[in-house]
């Protein structure tokens with residue numbers, strides 16, 4: 484059994500499908516899981532701001548019968564005050580799990596190394612696994628079986644892209660990543676997902692040419708400037724504007740659904756018209772954050788079996 488969720492990198496396809504199924508079960512029968520975390524506490528330690536992740540974890544933990552303690556680290560990254568290994572060891576004395584949003588993936592690795600309780604990644608520079616699980620739950624609800632479908636991620640190659648790629652491959656989703664030159668995904672992760680995709684018979688492609696896109700089922704985008712990136716918008720806007728998700732792109736590609744992890748910036752990476760339009764799954768994605776995370780918590784903290 485996995486003890487942490489830093490990413491889905493080392494999960495099997497069967498485990499990925501099972502955690503998705505567990506999320507569906509928890510969403511449809513919440514009362515069955517109302518005592519899953521009874522008497523248990525989860526610490527949520529955040530170095531960066533959050534609306535969706537923080538609120539959905541807090542309410543979700545409550546719905547599973549547990550209790551969340553929020554630790555605000557936004558004024559000072561954890562490493563500056565104390566070694567994350569020691570933070571993990573201290574937290575293990577009181578709590579049953581740690582949910583952490585951090586700048587550096589290395590902080591999570593150290594936190595997990597010092598802890599003897601599960602550590603769950605609530606976003607770092609490299610991954611956002613809770614988001615990806617909620618996104619594939621949303622697509623499953625909207626479109627049924629995902630195997631063989633095609634998702635196009637357009638925009639900045641980042642933490643969200645990486646997690647969509649990894650979990651999507653495990654679920655059999657073909658993917659195209661279109662990023663401006665200089666904003667591609669991390670090289671090591673590209674090598675990792677390329678090998679993973681071959682193993683799982685999934686098609687991946689990477690390009691900077693938005694014109695190559697046609698015949699995709701889903702389009703996904705994210706902010707052009709991630710949290711902690713202080714680049715002024717006007718420095719990158721002209722470069723990113725051709726990658727905007729708008730009605731013309733939807734019509735050209737035939738995409739049936741549009742997604743964005745949010746926070747979204749209307750009329751920058753996505754037009755308000757598309758956000759509010761009938762192809763938009765944005766609010767379903769946000770709603771499903773809680774159900775996806777509750778499956779992760781039930782499995783890692785509540786000892787619920789994946790085939791429950």
Ligand code: CP
Pocket residue numbers: 532533534535536537606614744745746
């Ligand atoms: N999508 C997401 O993680 O949103 P927050 O940054 O508001 O948590």
Ligand code: NVA
Pocket residue numbers: 606641642643705706708709710744745746
């Ligand atoms: N890539 C974005 C995701 C926000 C949920 C960021 O890291 O800020």
